[in-house]
Amino acid sequence: MAATTETVEQVRAVTEQKYKYGFTTDIESDVAPKGLNEDTVRFISAKKEEPEWLLEWRLKAFRVWQEMEEPRHWAKLSYPPIDYQDAHYYAAPKMKDRPKSLDEVDPELLKTYEKLGIPLREQEILAGVEGAEGKSPAIAVDAVFDSVSVATTFKAKLEEMGIIFCSISEAVHKCPELVQKYLGSVVPYTDNFYATLNCAVFTDGSFVYIPKGVRCPMELSTYFRINQANTGQFERTLIIADEGSYVSYLEGCTAPQRDENQLHAAVVELVALDDAQIKYSTVQNWYPGNAEGVGGIYNFVTKRGACRGRNSKISWTQVETGSAITWKYPSCILQGDNSVGEFYSVAITNNFQQADTGTKMIHIGKNTRSTIVSKGISAGRAQQTYRGLVKILPKAEGARNHTQCDSLLIGDQCGAHTVPYIENRNRTARVEHEATTAKISEDQLFYCRQRGLSEEDAVSLIVNGFCKEVLKELPMEFAVEAQKLVGISLEGSVG
Amino acid sequence: MIEIKNLHATVDGKEILKGIDLTINPGEVHAIMGPNGSGKSTLSYVLAGRDGYEITEGSVSFCGKDLLEMEPEERAAAGLFLAFQYPVEIPGVANTTFLKSALNAIRKQRGEPELDAMQFLKLVREKTKALSMTDEMLKRAVNVGFSGGEKKRNETLQMAVLQPKFAILDETDSGLDIDALKIVAEGVNALRSPERSMLVITHYQRLLDYIVPDHVHVLAFGKIQRSGGKELALELEKNGYAEFGVNEAA
Numbered sequence: 001m002a003a004t005t006e007t008v009e010q011v012r013a014v015t016e017q018k019y020k021y022g023f024t025t026d027i028e029s030d031v032a033p034k035g036l037n038e039d040t041v042r043f044i045s046a047k048k049e050e051p052e053w054l055l056e057w058r059l060k061a062f063r064v065w066q067e068m069e070e071p072r073h074w075a076k077l078s079y080p081p082i083d084y085q086d087a088h089y090y091a092a093p094k095m096k097d098r099p100k101s102l103d104e105v106d107p108e109l110l111k112t113y114e115k116l117g118i119p120l121r122e123q124e125i126l127a128g129v130e131g132a133e134g135k136s137p138a139i140a141v142d143a144v145f146d147s148v149s150v151a152t153t154f155k156a157k158l159e160e161m162g163i164i165f166c167s168i169s170e171a172v173h174k175c176p177e178l179v180q181k182y183l184g185s186v187v188p189y190t191d192n193f194y195a196t197l198n199c200a201v202f203t204d205g206s207f208v209y210i211p212k213g214v215r216c217p218m219e220l221s222t223y224f225r226i227n228q229a230n231t232g233q234f235e236r237t238l239i240i241a242d243e244g245s246y247v248s249y250l251e252g253c254t255a256p257q258r259d260e261n262q263l264h265a266a267v268v269e270l271v272a273l274d275d276a277q278i279k280y281s282t283v284q285n286w287y288p289g290n291a292e293g294v295g296g297i298y299n300f301v302t303k304r305g306a307c308r309g310r311n312s313k314i315s316w317t318q319v320e321t322g323s324a325i326t327w328k329y330p331s332c333i334l335q336g337d338n339s340v341g342e343f344y345s346v347a348i349t350n351n352f353q354q355a356d357t358g359t360k361m362i363h364i365g366k367n368t369r370s371t372i373v374s375k376g377i378s379a380g381r382a383q384q385t386y387r388g389l390v391k392i393l394p395k396a397e398g399a400r401n402h403t404q405c406d407s408l409l410i411g412d413q414c415g416a417h418t419v420p421y422i423e424n425r426n427r428t429a430r431v432e433h434e435a436t437t438a439k440i441s442e443d444q445l446f447y448c449r450q451r452g453l454s455e456e457d458a459v460s461l462i463v464n465g466f467c468k469e470v471l472k473e474l475p476m477e478f479a480v481e482a483q484k485l486v487g488i489s490l491e492g493s494v495g
Numbered sequence: 496m497i498e499i500k501n502l503h504a505t506v507d508g509k510e511i512l513k514g515i516d517l518t519i520n521p522g523e524v525h526a527i528m529g530p531n532g533s534g535k536s537t538l539s540y541v542l543a544g545r546d547g548y549e550i551t552e553g554s555v556s557f558c559g560k561d562l563l564e565m566e567p568e569e570r571a572a573a574g575l576f577l578a579f580q581y582p583v584e585i586p587g588v589a590n591t592t593f594l595k596s597a598l599n600a601i602r603k604q605r606g607e608p609e610l611d612a613m614q615f616l617k618l619v620r621e622k623t624k625a626l627s628m629t630d631e632m633l634k635r636a637v638n639v640g641f642s643g644g645e646k647k648r649n650e651t652l653q654m655a656v657l658q659p660k661f662a663i664l665d666e667t668d669s670g671l672d673i674d675a676l677k678i679v680a681e682g683v684n685a686l687r688s689p690e691r692s693m694l695v696i697t698h699y700q701r702l703l704d705y706i707v708p709d710h711v712h713v714l715a716f717g718k719i720q721r722s723g724g725k726e727l728a729l730e731l732e733k734n735g736y737a738e739f740g741v742n743e744a745a
């Protein structure tokens with residue numbers, strides 16, 4: 001519990017600068033020259049000593065990408081053109097070799113993670129097991145700093161059970177057949193502008209394989225942090241849950257405070273085979289820019305899960321409070337009969353933040369079910385759009401979807417938009433969509449304040465209540481942190 | 496405890512309170528009676544600091560401080576409590592969570608240590624039992640799906656937990672059947688003490704059989720028209736508000 005408590009404490013300690021993670025770390029780093037061409041791709045691949053097939057795959061993607069257009073016309077986002085040549089595509093903290101253990105990791109780097117409250121050190125995590133009322137499971141952490149995964153904890157313990165949890169660059173060498181079989185199998189290299197760019201230049205990310213019948217005994221977690229100025233971060237995550245296995249995976253993100261916008265274009269692929277379950281939770285608080293809308297992360301992410309097997313299940317739970325721009329639609333392809341897809345989302349936008357987010361549920365197999373619960377909160381001058389697709393293919397006999405899409409507005413300068421697309425090609429399928437839009441009422445605020453709560457605490461309480469259905473889906477360790485974040489991200493939104 | 500002098504207040508440019516004078520000493524229970532629309536709730540909102548009311552004249556001092564200068568949450572921390580005529584629903588927020596946040600927010604403002612989960616649970620269980628409320632009601636979202644009577648009981652519970660110095664009860668009797676009324680009245684009476692004062696707003700004298708006031712005031716047309724002892728309530732019950740020029744079809 002120690003480490004988690006510490007995280008919560010840090011989140012609670014509201015400093016003058018509202019974004020508390022806005023520090024940079026002074027470490028020498030190994031950076032690719034600015035710009036993007038085939039040589040950049042080769043440089044990255046060479047740095048990682050990748051096999052030929054992977055370099056070829058990257059180059060194919062790069063060539064496709066060059067022909068692609070940025071998808072600007074349909075999303076409700078506005079931002080200046082991004083100069084893809086004016087960024088670094090590789091930045092790694094300088095290390096002679098890959099660290100063999102935590103002791104070899106640059107202490108500055110560990111300090112950064114400590115500041116972020118990441119339970120990187122195994123001792124801390126172990127302490128957490130004892131302190132956490134006996135039921136809080138330990139968390140294994142893979143930490144990604146700029147482009148490189150710096151440490152993966154608990155590796156040995158997991159290996160005993162046949163679980164592979166490491167950085168994706170390591171997986172390329174350790175279990176190439178798995179990587180080659182599944183990489184790009186859910187999000188192909190031709191998928192979309194940002195995903196294709198990611199294929200060409202992805203630098204690192206996490207890899208998870210859970211063998212048949214294994215229930216992963218702890219939460220697996222990755223923390224991403226962008227540190228280097230003008231660095232794009234392109235992580236690639238691949239999670240494979242073999243037959244009858246279960247895994248819960250947490251993703252947390254932060255970035256330092258900078259005036260210029262930084263690009264983040266990740267790809268996450270999930271594969272669940274027969275009777276397997278993947279629970280993927282994200283708490284995203286990338287730097288959102290300042291109150292005037294300067295700076296912040298541009299977050300263009302492609303997340304997709306394939307329920308390939310019968311009775312498989314994939315749940316996406318996300319709490320998104322950060323980034324200047326969010327473009328994100330975690331999706332489920334429900335291929336196996338009786339497979340289940342879930343999407344639980346809280347998205348908070350304040351000041352000048354913009355978010356166009358939602359999900360896609362593609363029903364292919366029989367009796368496939370999906371649930372969508374989206375809670376959008378807008379404050380300040382923020383604009384938020386829920387964009388969701390529910391697609392029922394002709395063979396999806398008996399498919400079911402239920403969508404609940406609620407928006408909460410704080411103040412009268414922000415906007416919330418709901419764009420549901422429903423394509424039903426099977427008569428036995430049932431699709432339900434409910435949407436509500438509400439404002440935090442004067443009555444509610446006054447009631448809370450009469451009971452002693454400050455206006456900000458009142459907003460935080462009311463918003464947390466509004467998001468409850470989603471927050472309760474988060475693993476306990478994350479839920480407390482998420483609740484605090486909800487409050488912090490709305491500071492200054494009333495009054 | 497509280498001294499209200501020549502208080503005038505307007506809403507949307509319309510004058511509702513037209514010069515209220517009222518002094519309540521520690522330990523006293525005052526009742527305000529009056530026809531609908533006479534400004535009773537307006538007075539309670541103005542005292543609690545709700546936005547949207549303009550104070551055009553007068554002053555209110557509370558425990559020696561200028562009440563009108565304080566934010567609503569500061570008034571709460573100073574010991575002012577308002578049991579709402581229409582308690583507000585807060586979806587998704589458990590009653591216990593709300594109460595604990597409120598109590599700790601007040602304790603924090605006063606520089607007192609916050610209660611941990613165990614301490615709080617013990618306190619709230621005790622109070623819940625005294626008001627014949629179930630633990631199940633504590634888990635439900637604040638006032639969501641509560642019956643009228645449950646809402647009023649919930650207001651009383653909050654008052655019992657927050658232990659204010661000065662409580663305003665705005666028509667806490669409305670919507671209660673006689674059994675519930677007795678329970679609520681008992682809860683209120685349990686809080687009566689030489690250090691605590693109350694302002695009980697009601698439309699009917701029935702409540703005052705159970706919460707016996709020291710003073711009764713009649714509010715009509717934004718002014719206190721008459722003051723007296725508890726016998727004034729009985730007189731009003733008999734004669735209605737006709738004496739004050741009010742025609743009520745009740």
Ligand SMILES: Nc1ncnc2c1ncn2[C@@H]1O[C@H](COP(=O)(O)OP(=O)(O)O)[C@@H](O)[C@H]1O
Pocket residue numbers: 506507509511529530531532533534535536537538
């Ligand atoms: N927000 C408001 N805007 C305009 N008029 C209001 C508002 N609130 C109350 N009033 C008016 O003020 C008067 C007093 O209302 P109120 O204090 O609620 O009376 P009571 O509680 O005695 O029934 C009524 O005429 C009512 O219509």
Ligand SMILES: [Mg+2]
Pocket residue numbers: 535536537580665666
């Ligand atoms: Mg009233």
